[in-house]
Amino acid sequence: MLQAFPFPIRTECPPGACVCQRETLLADADSDTRILRLTREEEKKLLAHIDNIATYExxxxxxxxxxxxLGVVLHITPSNNEVRSARGLSIVLAERPGLCRKTRQAVPTAIRRCLDRHPEIIYAILDAHDLLGPD
Structure with a gap:
């Protein structure tokens, strides 16, 4: 039996277009359904918010x-090779049931655009991972 929610939830993706396991998540009464609060409209707001990020903080x-x-974990790590731009960083949303494939792609893309506009954030990420520290 599917749960009823007091808030709008994300609509399902077209069959075969996504592997988010939304229906499995909805069918399990004990599952963490916070991710379903990220409707398409809320995702657009999130992407706009990411575009306005100006600092590492x-x-x-x-x-x-x-x-x-939302219960989503964001991982931003430098690659083992030389990092010259945002393309040298690994930006990943950890997979979890209910997280749409398009969202897992759109958020890192928006973060890369932000980092391209603010290279000082890239330097702060590198510094936080001790890549700019003394040998």
């Missing part, structure tokens, strides 16, 4: 809010 706050409100 803002990016960290976004990651914390994604985790606390």
């Amino acid at each position: 803002d990016l960290n706050k976004l990651a914390e809010r994604l985790h606390s409100h």
Whole structure:
């Protein structure tokens, strides 16, 4: 039996277009359904918010809010090779039931656009991972 929610939830993706396991998540009464609050309209607001990020602290706050409100973990790590731009960073939303494939692609893309506009955030990420520290 499907749960009833007091808030709008994300509509299902077309069959075969996504592997989000939305129906499985809805069928399990004990599952964490916070991710379903991220409707398409809310996702657009999230992407607009990401576009307005200007500091490393803002990016960290976004990651914390994604985790606390939706249960989604954002990983941003430098590659083992030289990092010259945002393309040298690994930006991944951890997979979890209910997280749409398009969202897993759109959020890292928006973060890369933000980092391209604010390279100082890239330097802060590298510094936080001790890549700019002494040998």
